[in-house]
Amino acid sequence: MFYREAGDFNTSYAEDQQTFPIKFDRYRYYVVLFIAIVIIPFVINDYWANSLLLPFLIYAIAALGLNILVGYCGQVSLGTGGFMAVGAYSCYKFMTGVDIWWGGELLFRLPEFNIFFSIIMGGVMTAIVGVLFGLPSLRIKGFYLAVATLAAQFFLVWLFNRVAWFYNYSASGQISAPERELFGVLITGPSTPAWATYLFCLFFTVVCAIVARNMTRGAAGRKWMAIRDMDIAAEIIGVNPLRAKLTAFAVSSFFIGISGALFFAVYLGAVEVGEAFSITKSFLVLFMIIIGGLGSIFGSFAGAAFLVVLPVALKIVGVDWFGWPTDIVAHLQLVVVGGLIVIFLIAEPHGIAQLWRVAKEKLRLWPFPH
């Protein structure tokens, strides 16, 4: 009743294979985009941008990336934090001008990249590192691989912590983003307008979502899913398993790198690698896609939104309303998140995305039960 598809016919294969084959979904998508692009920038303020919208947009990109690898290609990775760090540090090096040394002498220094291209380079470098750590996936499977990706996590964090070149020899060992503009508007630095950082992140999120959708609905997505569902059968029908896995690692890491770069440059402004990109971050993004829905684009957004909102909501309820100490609320948060993971895995392994599908089904038939 509320959700209708009757009378909505697709008459060509092109129409049938578009992203939202049902008219109602399509219109809703346009409405959401309209609100996100046209309305929110006018009403946004620093609180909303920093506590909800920016983290949501940035984590959504990371979740999309991880979902491609885990949800679509079936290769579990616990190295997300480390890969985000690669994105962040690459972005930092490119925006401050990469310096190449040889034998104690400065060979040359690249010009400083525009912030937009620095972010892209963050993704590119991460894709390369991702492929490197994805190479063993041909031989190592299942949670052997999951554990193997921890090697990336620990090694990369150690690398950025110990090799001073990555943080431009700063005394604190931190990296902090200098002020950079795009079209004359400040994007990074301490005094950026909320609407600008929001739109900058939104652009990347929307483009990443569209790219992810395009890849997963076509040949690449089918290769990944075939590997996920039955790798041996996939190889026998003509999928090159190494290539399929490596493209998944590359695309996934590219997204995660973009997300790490934005997280550092636009959202936090300054990071210390052991704190910002620890293994906790890997688990956080993994939880987003489990709760949101493995193998679902919408689920990546839903999961990111859920886990960004949850701590804020718990803090408002626990600290502001009930006046509990913050450490108790923080511990409660662990209990709630851990409990939710277990509950979702038991009750709805396909996450919020599946709940949403079921709800749509119900709405379509309402008020009749069948």
Place this chain on the structure above:
Amino acid sequence: MNEQLAFTIEVFANGLMAGVLYALVALGFVLIYKASGIFNYAQGVMALFAAMTLVGIQNGQVPFAHLINAIFGTEIHHFGWHVHSFLAILLTVVVMIALAWMVQQFVFKHLVGQEPIILFMATIGLAYFLEGVADLMWGSELKALNVCAAEGACLPQGMNLWLEGTTYEALGYGFFIDNLDIVATIVAAVLVAGLIMFAQYTKQGRAMRAVADDHQAALSVGVSLNFIWVLVWSLAGFVALVAGIMWGAKSGVQFSLSLIALKALPVLMLGGFTSIPGAIVGGLIIGVGEKLFEFLIGAPFLGGATENWFAYMLALVFLVFRPQGLFGEKIIERV
């Protein structure tokens, strides 16, 4: 005797002892994995939980005191008594068995037949949950753990002077080795031997191995799967308690204690998830390997702290060449 060589030997010995502890934690993983196919990421948090519970009981802390105070505005913290170590350990064992039962009853009973990777992710959720509960129950501040059999007969701390003296006289170089490490090594070795004996020679042990081999077949000869699973989770809980005591006594009870699980993971990759000897040998190799690497290469050339990743890289490189681990059987793929 050559100074550098003596140093290396000392590092080797220390690595060996760290390795025994890694092996102990890894053993907890292997037990659960063999019997239920669950790769229990929460093993480290279980060790933390066990150690916190032990300290809490010893000191007569009121469980959930902070939470109760926050909700009801009360000011309770302690019962006002101290519990003897033996009794406290006994009570903690009871708590760990109860925990095992609850984990089985509320989580894994509902996940029977799921893919291993789903079960793995469930244990990550469980780890978060347990960590939160442990913090709420006993508070997250750093606590000292001291287990004493009687007044003055506690777990030993500090260097072993006797060993230093003897080696100095014999070799001209005194070995610095922690007393606690020696005790931990002995306890771990005894525990490992005990577990192997249990698995090999008792009725329950045989049932455990039967379940590990084939669920259906074990069911058909009258083994209760539920009982066996609670049993292995309890055993893993017990192993976690021992590991928790050893690490807790050494560097205090706090969150970082749960990270020993992360050290056990590469041990498992190296030794194979299903092999008890694999866990022991893997633990020793990693313990010695990371200490030697740090001493010979990491600290002088790479800026140190290579222990964080060396074990993983070693396991990764090793697995690329031998995917089934040290003691695993070669996998023949079928269609």
Place this chain on the structure above:
Amino acid sequence: MKDIAESYVTTDGRTIGPVVMEMKNITLRFGGVEAIKDISFNIREGEIRAIIGPNGAGKSSMLNVISGFYVPQEGEVWYKGARRPAMKPFEVARQGIARTFQNIALFEGMSVLDNVMTGRLTHMKTGLFAQSLWKGKAEAEEIENREVAEKIIDFLEIQAIRKTPVARLPYGLKKRVELARALAAEPSILLLDEPMAGMNVEEKEDMSRFILDVNDEFGTTIALIEHDMGVVMDLSDRVVVMDYGKKIGDGTPDDVRNNQDVIDAYLGVAHD
């Protein structure tokens, strides 16, 4: 014995082409076990070739050798007049050899349509970047291949379940979807591993009809393993019989039926 390059017409009027694949002295071992012992046989273009034998005779292993999943320790595989070098299974698939599996190996997390489309992957060449843009090359290729897939779906009469996740389908339909996926590749040789195992009589009749139609309409060469002797004798042009890894018979169904070794293998030999 007919010349390998020669075509001939069978007694029931079917034209069989020259040899397209030839197995020469294949031996396959697993550790100490010899699954296949020195077997040679060939497959001619356009024929339906059956491989039969008791359980454990090595039939599935033979199919796995053909599709490149197992690499034999000895022997050569000749395909389209050239010796096939050592190859990965996906390279074999790209040479036009498609197969189904004894224990259905569909991609359970995907819809029927997506499963059939995976069969088209060997024909899809668009790069990752073009796919990420979708409009243009990727979409055109997708639609072009969708048309082929839809033809196969029509052919096997599974239009109604096109968008159903395969995990929800009953066994018989899954077998049919698997056939559709293999056919979607438009293979030169189609390998069927027990296409009728576990089916009732009607389902077997349906499946036999599909196999004959595939062979008729697309001219696809088919090699199949089957236990139901009635089906084998009706469908196939030539039969290879295996027992304990050895070839004990090779010829037309009538030849094989009257072969003493084959009768012994199936009925047992009196030890006197």
